[in-house]
Amino acid sequence: MEQLGLPGMPRRLYACTPTRLSTWLDCPRRYRMSYLDRPPPAKGPPWAHNSLGASVHNALAGWWRLPRGERTVAAAGDLLTAGWLSDGFADDAQSAAYQANCRRLVEDYVAGLDPAREPAGVERTVGMRTELIAVSGRIDRLDDRRHADGSAELVVVDYKTGRQQLTQDDARSSLALALYALAAQRVLRRPCRRVELHHLPSGQVLAWQHTDESLARQLRRAEDIAAECEAADEAYQQATAPAEAAGVAEAFAPRPGSWCGWCDFRAHCAEGSAAAERRRPWDGLASLPVTGSA
Numbered sequence: 618m619e620q621l622g623l624p625g626m627p628r629r630l631y632a633c634t635p636t637r638l639s640t641w642l643d644c645p646r647r648y649r650m651s652y653l654d655r656p657p658p659a660k661g662p663p664w665a666h667n668s669l670g671a672s673v674h675n676a677l678a679g680w681w682r683l684p685r686g687e688r689t690v691a692a693a694g695d696l697l698t699a700g701w702l703s704d705g706f707a708d709d710a711q712s713a714a715y716q717a718n719c720r721r722l723v724e725d726y727v728a729g730l731d732p733a734r735e736p737a738g739v740e741r742t743v744g745m746r747t748e749l750i751a752v753s754g755r756i757d758r759l760d761d762r763r764h765a766d767g768s769a770e771l772v773v774v775d776y777k778t779g780r781q782q783l784t785q786d787d788a789r790s791s792l793a794l795a796l797y798a799l800a801a802q803r804v805l806r807r808p809c810r811r812v813e814l815h816h817l818p819s820g821q822v823l824a825w826q827h828t829d830e831s832l833a834r835q836l837r838r839a840e841d842i843a844a845e846c847e848a849a850d851e852a853y854q855q856a857t858a859p860a861e862a863a864g865v866a867e868a869f870a871p872r873p874g875s876w877c878g879w880c881d882f883r884a885h886c887a888e889g890s891a892a893a894e895r896r897r898p899w900d901g902l903a904s905l906p907v908t909g910s911a
Contacts, residue, residue, distance in 0.1 A: 630751040631847045635793035638842045645849065646871040646889075650882045653853050660881040665705035666901035669715060670778045672702045673817065674757060676723050677776060681739045681758070688732035694720045705898040718905050722778075722817045737761040737771055743800035747836065750843045756797050762811075771809035773797045777816045780903030788814050788825040795835035798827060818903055 641648045650658050676697040680688055697720045706712035737759040744753030758774040773794055777783060788794060794812035801809040810827040827835075849868045856865045871877075877889035878896040 628748075630746060631749065631843045632751045632753075633839075633843050633846065634752065635754050635796050635839075638792065638839060638846065641842060641846050641849075643876075644872045644880070645869040646886060647880060647882055648846070648849075649853065649869040650885065653850065658882055658885040661884060661895070662898050663704040664879075664901055665707075665711075665715075665899040666779065668702035668704045668706070669719060669902065672697060672700055672716075673719055673723060673778050674776055675700050677727070677757075678740045680723075680727055681736060685732055685735075688727070690724045690728050693727040694724045697723045707897075707899045711899060714905060715902065719778075725820070726815070726817050735761070736774075737805065738801075741801075743797060743804045745796075745800040745803045747840060749840045752796055752800065752839060752843075754793065754797055754800065756801065759801055759809075769807075770811060771798075771801050771805060771807050773801065773809065773812040775812070775814050777814050778818065780818070780901070782819065783814055783816050783821060783823050785823050785825060788812055788823045792835055792839060794825075795827060795832055796839055799832050799836060 637648075637652060640651055676693060679696045679700070680693045683692060698716065701712075701716045701719075703709070703712040703716075706715065738756060739758055741756045741759050742753060743756060743759075744751065746752075756773055757776045760772040760774055761769065762772050763769050775791075775794060775797075791812065791814075794814075798809045798812055801807075810829075810832065812825050812827065814823040815821075816823065852865050852868055871886055871888045873886075873888040873892035875893050877883055877886070878893035879901070880886070880889055883889045883893075883895055
């Protein structure tokens with residue numbers, strides 16, 4: 618075991634995930650409630666858009682795990698239907714309507730895939746260490762792309778099912794995707810600089826080709842955020858006197874805004890409750906396409 622405070626002993630690395638780092642940036646109070654408070658405050662009801670996203674991700678992961686000869690369009694739809702999660706929907710009718718729509722999305726998506734082109738990983742957990750942090754995360758899909766000139770590269774693929782329209786800048790600026798690419802490079806010892814967001818509702822693929830320099834900048838950014846988290850964590854664990862507790866409260870001050878209506882911990886935060894009305898569990902769903910004609 619590593620020991621702290623003894624000459625010559627290694628420094629303990631700060632263990633984190635991209636989600637933990639992004640939660641700190643979004644709202645320190647939500648970070649505290651998510652990762653430090655024990656027991657954690659009770660969350661609000663489940664969100665329908667999270668159930669939808671998980672259902673689609675699970676179906677696509679399951680499709681790649683089928684024997685190659687069974688990777689058909691219909692099989693993808695069947696996996697979606699069989700594994701559908703209905704938590705958070707307004708009622709059974711709403712759930713059924715979105716299930717049917719997501720079945721079409723999944724089937725349309727896999728229709729454009731080559732079932733014989735095996736990914737390098739599906740729901741693959743990767744991790745890496747620097748002198749400061751130990752970061753890990755799970756990649757939706759890690760492609761092994763072979764090009765006509767004989768070159769090959771690993772590509773990080775992240776599925777998106779939300780209603781928000783994405784741009785190439787979302788792929789370029791994503792800290793999570795950059796960390797996944799770096800971790801994949803170190804784990805598989807192969808180049809990995811291309812990251813892609815596959816937005817199923819629109820059919821868009823938003824891609825970015827990183828350089829070694831841009832990946833290094835993202836890693837430094839992650840280390841800087843992790844340093845803030847570590848300092849806040851330590852202050853939280855060591856606070857005993859009232860003055861210290863006041864300092865901790867300041868360190869985990871909320872960042873209220875309209876987004877507070879979506880927070881799982883809104884009921885435990887006076888500032889967040891005042892900033893926005895509570896969203897209904899199904900408010901995050903994209904509108905269903907209109908079919909048929911009058």
